Amino acid sequence: MIVRTRPSIILFGDSITQSGFSGGGGSNTPSAGWVSLLSNAYARRADVLNRGFSGYNTRHALEVLSSVFVSSDINVHSNANSNDHVLMVAVFFGANDASLPGDREHCQHVPIDEYENNLRRIVQTIRATLPEENKGQNLRVPPILLITPPPIDEKKWDTYCIQNFSQLSPRTNHASKAYGDRVKRLAKDLECLVVDAFALLGGDHPEQEAYYGQNLEDGLHLNDLGNKLLFDGLIDVICRELPDLAPMQDGDGKYGSRGIPLDGALWKELC
Numbered sequence: 023m024i025v026r027t028r029p030s031i032i033l034f035g036d037s038i039t040q041s042g043f044s045g046g047g048g049s050n051t052p053s054a055g056w057v058s059l060l061s062n063a064y065a066r067r068a069d070v071l072n073r074g075f076s077g078y079n080t081r082h083a084l085e086v087l088s089s090v091f092v093s094s095d096i097n098v099h100s101n102a103n104s105n106d107h108v109l110m111v112a113v114f115f116g117a118n119d120a121s122l123p124g125d126r127e128h129c130q131h132v133p134i135d136e137y138e139n140n141l142r143r144i145v146q147t148i149r150a151t152l153p154e155e156n157k158g159q160n161l162r163v164p165p166i167l168l169i170t171p172p173p174i175d176e177k178k179w180d181t182y183c184i185q186n187f188s189q190l191s192p193r194t195n196h197a198s199k200a201y202g203d204r205v206k207r208l209a210k211d212l213e214c215l216v217v218d219a220f221a222l223l224g225g226d227h228p229e230q231e232a233y234y235g236q237n238l239e240d241g242l243h244l245n246d247l248g249n250k251l252l253f254d255g256l257i258d259v260i261c262r263e264l265p266d267l268a269p270m271q272d273g274d275g276k277y278g279s280r281g282i283p284l285d286g287a288l289w290k291e292l293c
Contacts, residue, residue: 030069032071034083036074036075039057040072055244056256060257063253064269066285068109083115083140084144087144110164119201120137138207141208166214167259167260168205168216169216170206171202171219172248173220175235177241178235178238180192206218223252
């Protein structure tokens, strides 16, 4: 049996994406992650596909890229579906790339110039693949949103690592900001949209960790507050820059003037 799919939103990232339905970085704390909030916003409108890979940096991402974004000339499944197309893609890597180079145990660090080049290759590969999926329906090339790495509460993260792994995985807020600046520079060059997670979570706040630490579960991964801030920032960018791809709000959510409408007839139309 084949279930009819809806237009899709693809989220490609590391553990902050993988755990984005529940929040946190693999914890058992029940919460609403930024991915679940996005899925709720697009309920009955689009399928949000979580392609998060815990621990991955952009080198790792390049290794799995061809299995996530499969060219349309490869017959993965047979599903004649006029609604089966990609609305947009969000790419969210950098939290692991920005780990310090001395952390040989985890081998997650990627030099900043290579990081920027890897992101460029990821964007270019996605763009080379997705137009084929939409071309037959005369649809726009799906926009790509780049999300910057979040801030780092260094003391909280160090404490978490010692308590859980008996070793450090060194990260700094300064490095996270620097990698985020490269994301913004690349986005401008490649004409991508930016969701600045570093700023949204207060990485530049004058009170530093005392302020943005309240948005982080363990110093790196997002807690309930952080997930809500990231979702609010993401949906704000979509509504402001991509209003035709935002959830339709007027006309009972189906017959409005702009946005992605509800799928199927309204219940009152069936009475």
